[in-house]
Amino acid sequence: MYNNLETLTSHPVFHYFAEISNIPRGSGNEKGISDYLVHFAQDRNLEVIQDESWNVIIKKAATAGYENTPTVIIQGHMDMVCEKNKGTIHDFEKDPLQLRVIGEMLYATDTTLGADNGIAIAYALALLDANDIEHPALEIVITTEEETTMNGALAVDVTQLEGEILINIDSEEDGKLLVSSAGGVRVVQKLPIVWQDISEDEASYCISVKGLKGGHSGIEIDKERGNSIKLLGRVLQDLSTDFSCSIQQLNGGLKSNAIPREADATVLIRSDEVKKITERIKEWNSIFKTELQSSDPGISIEFKKSENTFPKAFSKETVDKTFTSLLLIPHGVHGMSMGIDGLVESSSNLGVVSTTDSEVTFVSEIRSSVKSIKTYMVHQAKSIAQLLGCDIIIDSDYPEWPYNPDSKVKQLFEETYKEKYGKEIEVIAVHAGIECGVFIEKIPGLDAVSIGPDMFLVHTPEEHVSIPSTINNWEFFIYTLKRMKDFY
Structure with a gap:
């Protein structure tokens, strides 16, 4: 169905992924994408906060019937690793990424794709823009400099957040639920x-x-x-x-x-x-x-x-x-x-x-x-x-993100995955650094999980993301948001 870039960008997630791929966003060069997120929120009359580190928080009220469901923080980072093949003419400070579809995969051309973590931004924007997705009150938190220092997440003023649940979208394996990560x-x-x-x-x-x-x-x-x-x-x-x-x-x-x-x-x-x-x-x-x-x-x-x-x-x-x-x-x-x-x-x-x-x-x-x-x-x-x-x-x-065997949001994702697909989701821990550890340390009692679609060879010019997996993971994500009303 999505066998070329034109048809692919008709899907809301890939529409926004293509848009942000036009904006340079290497670590330390995030002002352009940060301003884009602010203007996106303002155009839709959403509450938005931009701090001195260019982190952006966008808030959206709960849909009807979800007013008493706990507020959910949806979190990812706006920066990407900028690598290119030797001899490739591409200026990461100003040039847009050249996206291309090969089979069921989305690539850039001789550069990193930035699916890590542009997919999180695309999910967030598609969710904020939609009027037909049921959800609790949302706090979208998009941070800077995750790929280099995590200084963005460390600088977030969490007193501006009310969420008790964190869904991070910075994982790279569909059908797996991340519940712990390393510090670094x-x-x-x-x-x-x-x-x-x-x-x-x-x-x-x-x-x-x-x-x-x-x-x-x-x-x-x-x-x-x-x-x-x-x-x-x-x-x-x-x-x-x-x-x-x-x-x-x-x-x-x-x-x-x-x-x-x-x-x-x-x-x-x-x-x-x-x-x-x-x-x-x-x-x-x-x-x-x-x-x-x-x-x-x-x-x-x-x-x-x-x-x-x-x-x-x-x-x-x-x-x-x-x-x-x-x-x-x-x-x-x-x-x-x-x-x-x-x-x-x-x-x-x-x-x-x-x-x-x-x-x-x-x-x-x-x-x-x-x-x-x-x-x-x-x-x-x-x-x-x-x-x-x-x-x-x-x-x-x-900081590291310690495993919480009593996590309620973990239980929710396990149940909704089984309801939707008829099988168990695989619960995993990873050796990579995930911003969940920073937010858990800053917000006592925060309950967190991380999800994401299948990505391959991230941080290299061969980075690519599975198109069917991205769509499948998106549908699982919004289905779980819908089920929160009945679970909490």
Whole structure:
């Protein structure tokens, strides 16, 4: 039925998803989409609040017969992860996304789609715009900077909210009810650079690791996908052992919460060693092809003369500390849950490395559903930084969402799913960070669940969302709102 973009946007949810896809909304660049939401509410005479962090709260009165049903907070975030394929011409600061339908899936073109979390905005707008959907009083809360710091949710003034029930729409699996998530924190290690002069017999070459799948550092961390930064570190350390290989630049990854797909280093190579290094790079290509044959079969390492030249290189001491950082900064699963089969309890993702005139910066995302373990992992990061004489910044700390076995809204969703589909909904916990934890910590007694349609490869340019699943999840969502009158 919805086999092209024109017919797809006749559905109210995809109509609004297409509209917001015209508005740039990368993390930190949300004023445009925030203002759009305010104007949307004002045009419909709905109460709207916009705060200094550009968070937006829109309130809609209960429909007839639902006046005594508890107020429901519908929540999502307006920002998206902005990633694109190398060579793609797209300015996330001003260009609209180029949507396309392939089979039953909706994609952007060579960029992230922003279904995470544009679907929540689209659901909210379709609900606010409708006059034929029965529901309790609604408080739509759309936050900023979820993908980077969660500072939007942390800044929301909850005294402006009356809701006792929270339905978050930031999940990525239809037919599953999310009831718990991890907390997280960002760790930034800054290594000072001591520069040294270069000799005339050296030239700049670029070593690049690419072709990895990457992915969301919470959802995909257990899939053992390659981390381009860590892999590049192994190659560089090996080369420096046998050759006069000095670093001039080291860069990779884009976001702390995305497993890095590409990384590159500019290195100084003596002319008489180029041939031998070329052969060594071929060996590493074979090694990584074997190691990552299941998770990242497309991996490749490129070695070529650099298009850029730099007048200086890292000193021997800086090179050693860089390699030590690449080896010691943790990446991957730290521990699995003993209470929930298959659930990652704690992990760390080395997501970004970058070089400036004065320092090499390493940015990691630590996650855990156990607060004490998260604290331990932060202390570990501080010890590594202290060992190497680095500055360290700890920020974007957000709380975990603990499981509540007595949740009434969980029971409601379980019952309505069985009524509608004749089978049990799967109750799950995830290792990703969800804003529910922030709101539960700020509003004592808040009862929360999270739902969403099937999404795939989020935080990558291959991100796509299932069209039938989005419609199915929408219909389940509004059916459950309708049933609230009888349940509460």
